[in-house]
Amino acid sequence: MDRDQLIQIASESLKLIRTENGYTQEKMAELLGISKKTLVQIEKERMVANWTVTIAICALFRNSLILQNRVGGDPMEVIELTTHDVIIIPKEKTMGGYIWWKNIxxxxxxxxxxxxxxxxxxxxxxxxxxxxxxxxxxxxxxxWEAIRQTIK
Incomplete structure (x- = not known):
């Protein structure tokens, strides 16, 4: 998934995310730092969110089931991966990948x-x-090969 795809998903999902959280258009626009007019334009699919607004949507609503189902998990992980090629972080507990993941x-x-x-x-x-x-x-x-070598 690249930056443009993520922008498209966030834009297309914005109205559902807003209603999922019970926000008015005024409140959602305030949270995202955009005008109500811009929010309406995005919700009506007359324009897409910019990268900064997409990041805000993913950060503020990372637990949204709508957003998670569209990107296949944590939207902030996808944001990080579109910015950096590799993420090697301190260990982070996951659910094990039983829904959106294929074991290779x-x-x-x-x-x-x-x-x-x-x-x-x-x-x-x-x-x-x-x-x-x-x-x-x-x-x-x-x-993967480096990790396998350390386990042996």
Missing amino acids: EEYEGHRLQQNLLSKHYRILDHENYRLMSTLDEAVAYEK
Whole structure:
């Protein structure tokens, strides 16, 4: 998933996210730092949100089921991956990838997975902690092999 796709998804989902959270157009526009007129234009699909508004939507509503279902999980992870090629962060607990993820390889409880919607890759340890994420398939396999070597 690239930046333009994420902008499109956030824009198309904005009205549903707003109603999911019970906000008026005035309140939602205030939260996102845009005018009500701009919000209405986005909701009516006459224009798309800019990158800054897309980031705000993903950050403020990262727990929105509508948004999560459209991007295949945490929208902020997808934002990070569209900005950086690889995310290697301190371990972050996940649900294990039983909904939006396909296991590509498994070894000693560790898993290399690919997201079914955004198509990005991640590696989980045996307790479902995320060790890294990337949009680059070659990097995913390189890190996977390095992790397998440390487990042996």
